[in-house]
Each structure stands twice: as C-alpha cells, then as structure tokens.
Amino acid sequence: MGTHVIKMPDIGEGIAQVELVEWFVKVGDMIAEDQVVADVMTDKATVEIPSPVSGKVLALGGQPGEVMAVGSELIRIEVEGSGNHVDTPQSKPVEAPAAPVKAEAKPEPRVEAAPQLAASHTVAAIVPREAHEKPLASPAVRKRALDAGIELRYVHGSGPAGRILHEDLDAFISKPQSNSGQAPGGYGKRTDSEQVPVIGLRRKIAQRMQDAKRRVAHFSYVEEIDVTALEALRQQLNAKHGDSRGKLTLLPFLVRAMVVALRDFPQINATYDDEAQVITRHGAVHVGIATQGDNGLMVPVLRHAEAGSLWSNASEIARVAHAARNNKATREELSGSTITLTSLGALGGIVSTPVVNTPEVAIVGVNRMVERPVVIDGQIVVRKMMNLSSSFDHRVVDGMDAALFIQAVRGLLEQPACLFVE
Known part of the structure; x- marks a missing residue:
C-alpha cells in the first residue's frame, strides 16, 4: 500500500x-x-x-x-x-x-x-446527540427546523458525515416521537443557542459588502412606475408565445429598458478602479443578476444584454441564476458585470437601498408590484404600480444623471412599445 x-x-x-x-x-x-x-x-x-x-x-x-x-x-x-x-x-x-x-x-x-x-x-451522526453537540446542516435546514420548533440534535442525518438534509426533517416530522426525544413545541421555553462560523460564501459576502460601504459614496434614488401597460404586454406575449418560447417575467423587460436608457448615460454603465483613479465606460452591457441561494447572495452575469432578445435574455437569466443557486456557476459566470439588477420579487417591499456591487457604479433595485388607486386626468383609477429603488456611486455618477437615467427607464416601462423602437 x-x-x-x-x-x-x-x-x-x-x-x-x-x-x-x-x-x-x-x-x-x-x-x-x-x-x-x-x-x-x-x-x-x-x-x-x-x-x-x-x-x-x-x-x-x-x-x-x-x-x-x-x-x-x-x-x-x-x-x-x-x-x-x-x-x-x-x-x-x-x-x-x-x-x-x-x-x-x-x-x-x-x-x-x-x-x-x-x-x-x-x-457519522448519532441520535440523540449530546446537548452541546452541533449537528451538520445547511442554513435553510436550520431555519426550517427553527420555524418548526425542532431540535436538530434529535434528527438523524443521512447526508455526508451525518449532515441533516430536508428529507431527514420530512422523515422526523412524519413519524411520532417519544416523549424523551420529543423536540420542544413552538411555545416551549428555549435556552439553546447556536454559533455559526462566518466562512465560505458568507465570509466573501461580508467582506464585499463591508468594502463597498467603506469605499463607495452611496446615494439612492426611488421612483414609482405605472407598469399596467407593461404587465398587459407581458401577459399577452406569454399567452401567444409562452409555450414555444418560454414564459417571460418582468426581468427581461427591465433589462431591455436599462440597455436602451444606458445609450444616453454611458457614465452609468461603468466600473471605477479607485486605486488607479480610472473610470472605464463599457459599450457592452453585462448585467449582474442578484440571486439568493441557500448559502447566500451571488451575482451571476447576463452577458451582452444589449444583443439579446426578450426571450434569449430571459432564458440566459434563468440559466445563470439556476447555476448560482446550485453552486454550479463558473468564475466567468460570476464576474465581469457592468451594472447590477436586484429584485426580491413579492418580498420587494416599498423601498430598499441596495448596495453598489463594486467596481460597478450603479445598481437598479426592483420593489414589489401592487395595485393602487391613482389619479389620471382627474379620475381615480386602479393601476399596477411598482417602485424602482436604485443606488449609485456618487464619486462617479452625479445626482442629476442618476435621476435622468431612472426617469428614462420609467418612460420606457410605462410606454413599453418604446422598448423596441430603434
């Protein structure tokens, strides 16, 4: 041997x-x-x-x-x-x-x-574990167990080295537990605590966010947008082409609006090397798509968004986001963005203040869409409204330019036919 x-x-x-x-x-x-x-x-x-x-x-x-x-x-x-x-x-x-x-x-x-x-x-996991022993489990599994009032030390782990998987929680929940090994109920007094090492992706996220807040002169700008016509167009396109070309979300429309608006604001599609004191304005629009996975936030890149159709961009967004969520994204797929788009979907809230993804100088944030009464021509009507909460690096982007850029995006989204007029 x-x-x-x-x-x-x-x-x-x-x-x-x-x-x-x-x-x-x-x-x-x-x-x-x-x-x-x-x-x-x-x-x-x-x-x-x-x-x-x-x-x-x-x-x-x-x-x-x-x-x-x-x-x-x-x-x-x-x-x-x-x-x-x-x-x-x-x-x-x-x-x-x-x-x-x-x-x-x-x-x-x-x-x-x-x-x-x-x-x-x-x-390998032994059930029950000792009270002080910390079983292996992903953050998503730990949160699910916490919400269900389950102590993970009572759960058998079938993953590598006894790691507790979602399937193990399912099996634990589905079978009756003895009183001696019963996890505390949702209203039981708890005295446990958990220490989570900041390593891996979480450490990188912490370092990048701290560095961005320390070095970038952030300012945010929020504007509401009437997306009623845009939503009608999206639903019409999905009804007509969804089966053959795939369903469209709002993201490819937002990407298209950013691409068109950036033609007039090249200083926003830029990166800033603050050590060399050099701003690089990019012709290509490589959009970072902020993506939340079980292990944390990642930003895969939609490359050359300026050259893609709605459907090709939608397909590529779905592909790189799926790769990032499953930790399969390559280094090339996670680098090289020139501007970032971030959205929390239905959890988007009313206003947010996203952090610029350095060395970029701008990030566009999408808040949730809601139906609200608005006044049009003196009449109260129900419209679908959505806020854009965007942040910029004030060292590179002037406030007036940032406001004009977002207003250009707003105009394109409120009159979606203009997205396709060259």
Missing part, C-alpha cells in the same frame, strides 16, 4: 490562496476516483476538488474556514501501489485514535484526530 497526497490545486487567475469551505469525506472513509472530497472558494466562485485516485482517507489538511496556500497538502489517501508520496519520519502519519476527541474550550462537532493534518469533518 502507498500514500497519495492531493495538494491544493492552482485554480488559475494568479490566485495564491483559497478558503476551505466544506469537507465531504472524513478520516477512514473509502473514496472512489473522481469523487468530490471538498469545496474551496476563491474570490469569485466555489470550486469542487475531486480525488484522482481511489483509496482510504488517512488525514485531512485543514478546517472549514481555513485559508490555505496553493500547493499545500489538502488530503492524504492510502492507495494500492506506491502512490505519489514517500513518508519520512517527519511526515509519516500515525493512525487516528478510535475515540472521538471533544474540544474543551467551546462546543464543537466531534472529530477524529490525526497528526500534522487535522481531521476536520464530523463522524
């Missing part, structure tokens, strides 16, 4: 360090060739690391949240044959102890110890 060491790969773009986000294996696991063993994150995307060999996991090279240098040891695997690593007295691993080791300072998941390379993933 030999030892194969997988080192942190060079992911490209001159990246020297990456963050270890999650392990999918633990010490002692048998893994197959091409099996994904870990997720790592660069500044732009999450990347899966597969194993090039089959064998038994001997040791893991870091804890989730740890920043690792390219070329450092990621995982050590026992393989048939000689492997690619010759052990020396200083590097030879020792068998991990059979009993789990518990942290003294603060409650942590139980881990198996290994020399030099830390075993960082929890062992």
